[in-house]
Amino acid sequence: MTLPIFAANWKMHHGPSDARAFMKSFLAHYPRQQDRKVLFFPNALSVTTVSELVRDRPDLETGIQNIHWEDKGAFTGENSAPMARDSGATHVLVGHSERRHVFAETDAESNLKVKAAFRAGLTPVLCVGELLAERDAGNTEATVLRQLRAGIDGVEEGQVASMLFAYEPVWAIGTGRTATPDDASQVHAAIIAALKAAIGERALGIPILYGGSVNRGNATTLLAAPDVDGVLVGGASLDADGWNAIVRA
Ligand code: PGA
Numbered sequence: 001m002t003l004p005i006f007a008a009n010w011k012m013h014h015g016p017s018d019a020r021a022f023m024k025s026f027l028a029h030y031p032r033q034q035d036r037k038v039l040f041f042p043n044a045l046s047v048t049t050v051s052e053l054v055r056d057r058p059d060l061e062t063g064i065q066n067i068h069w070e071d072k073g074a075f076t077g078e079n080s081a082p083m084a085r086d087s088g089a090t091h092v093l094v095g096h097s098e099r100r101h102v103f104a105e106t107d108a109e110s111n112l113k114v115k116a117a118f119r120a121g122l123t124p125v126l127c128v129g130e131l132l133a134e135r136d137a138g139n140t141e142a143t144v145l146r147q148l149r150a151g152i153d154g155v156e157e158g159q160v161a162s163m164l165f166a167y168e169p170v171w172a173i174g175t176g177r178t179a180t181p182d183d184a185s186q187v188h189a190a191i192i193a194a195l196k197a198a199i200g201e202r203a204l205g206i207p208i209l210y211g212g213s214v215n216r217g218n219a220t221t222l223l224a225a226p227d228v229d230g231v232l233v234g235g236a237s238l239d240a241d242g243w244n245a246i247v248r249a
Contacts, residue, residue, distance in 0.1 A: 002207045004223060005164070005230030006247040007039040007125070008237030009065065009093065009211070010046075019046035023053040025240040030247065033059050037230075038247050039125075041065050041093055044079045051088025063091030063125065066099055069112035071119065081113075081120035092117045095151060096127045097170045107150030114151055118159050125164040126151045127211070127232070128191070132171035140169075141190045148194055161202040164209065165191055166232045172212025174235060181225035184210045188227035216242060219249040 014022055019042050030038075041063045042050045054060040064087070068078035084092060093099075094117065095110035110126065117124040128151070130143040144167065152160050167187050169179050179187075188208045195203035210222050211232030222228055237243045 004036045007232045009041045009234045016046050016049045019049045022240045047087040047089050061090045064089045065093050067092050069116045081116045085120045091123045094124045094126050110151045111153050127166045129168040129170050145194050157199040160199050164207050166209040166211050168211035176213050178213045185225045185227050216245040219246045
């Protein structure tokens, strides 16, 4: 049984000044908790600010929302895994649906990013999820498992065992429409089965987060669902008081 994980994906919100104000307010009302882990995914420019503010809080960690798969080079506008690590990040989101569907990132690119993350000592959080059309066509599991298998292709078993996964149905992200706890559990179970086929029993300790319109009203129910080990929250993580209420779920 892993500790429940509450991950905040701030997307393109909260630059350094706002991130500092958010964290000051959040930290003032959220004393250290031993029984849960909270991860913050600010935009790249705010990673240093957030990571410095949580330095003495082992229950809080910082990640970056995206990396390039090369460690350095002529890639104007990109951030690499070693740079994210140097900024204090411990985790990185890979294959978030906005990366896949707004920026046309492929399964193969996600795989390169997972490997780049491990080279730099970052823990990748591989995000998978189906479009509404894929769900309607009965292809939810096929889509999710294709993204999953491609994402971990060629990754050492021990490294896969140390990853986090997030199931985020694309139709539920930012739409106010959430998967039912049963829907989430079903897909999470399929993810665990695929991971078990890939790396054996060690797969059972891998946290699988659910994301997609999680808020303070539904977080507790989703977290109580079988095989849901945490939540990845976008919109409802942007306000310090609201986020505090969710992480106390
Ligand atoms: P949402 O976003 O909570 O705003 O739906 C979740 C995510 O994209 O990670």
